[in-house]
Amino acid sequence: MKKLVFYFVLFFVLGTPVLPTHGQGTDLSNLSQMLKTERPGYYEPIRNFAIKKWEDDHRMVLFEINKQVKDLIFLIKEVDPDNLAQMEIFNKSYHKWRKEPFTKETDPYTIEVDWSMVRFEFDTQLKAYKQY
Numbered sequence: 001m002k003k004l005v006f007y008f009v010l011f012f013v014l015g016t017p018v019l020p021t022h023g024q025g026t027d028l029s030n031l032s033q034m035l036k037t038e039r040p041g042y043y044e045p046i047r048n049f050a051i052k053k054w055e056d057d058h059r060m061v062l063f064e065i066n067k068q069v070k071d072l073i074f075l076i077k078e079v080d081p082d083n084l085a086q087m088e089i090f091n092k093s094y095h096k097w098r099k100e101p102f103t104k105e106t107d108p109y110t111i112e113v114d115w116s117m118v119r120f121e122f123d124t125q126l127k128a129y130k131q132y
Contacts, residue, residue, distance in 0.1 A: 029066040045112045071119040093121035
C-alpha cells in the first residue's frame with residue numbers, strides 16, 4: 001500500500017505540468033517598470049539585448065528583461081565601490097560580458113551588457129577570492 005501511495009504521489013508530482021501563475025512570464029516586473037520609467041537609458045540596452053537574444057519569442061524577451069534588470073539592480077546595490085577587490089572583480093566581469101565598446105565618458109550602464117553573466121562571474125569569483 002505504501003508503494004502504491006508513493007507511486008501515486010510521484011506520478012501526480014511529475015506528471016502534472018507546471019502551470020505558471022497569473023502574469024508570470026507575461027508581465028514586466030515592478031523593478032523593470034521602475035527602471036524603464038526612472039532610468040530609460042539603463043533600460044533600453046537591456047531591452048535591446050533581450051530582443052536580439054530572443055527575437056520574436058515575446059515571453060522570453062520579457063523574462064530576459066526581468067532577469068537582467070534584477071541582476072543589474074543586485075550589482076548596483078551589492079558591489080562596494082570602496083572595496084578594491086570587489087571593484088576589480090566587478091570590472092573584469094563587466095568587461096568580459098559587455099556587448100559593445102565604450103569610452104571613459106560613456107556611462108557603463110547605458111551599453112548592452114549581459115548582466116546575468118556579470119553577476120554570475122562576480123559571485124563565483126568573489127566566493128573563490130574569499131576562500132584564500
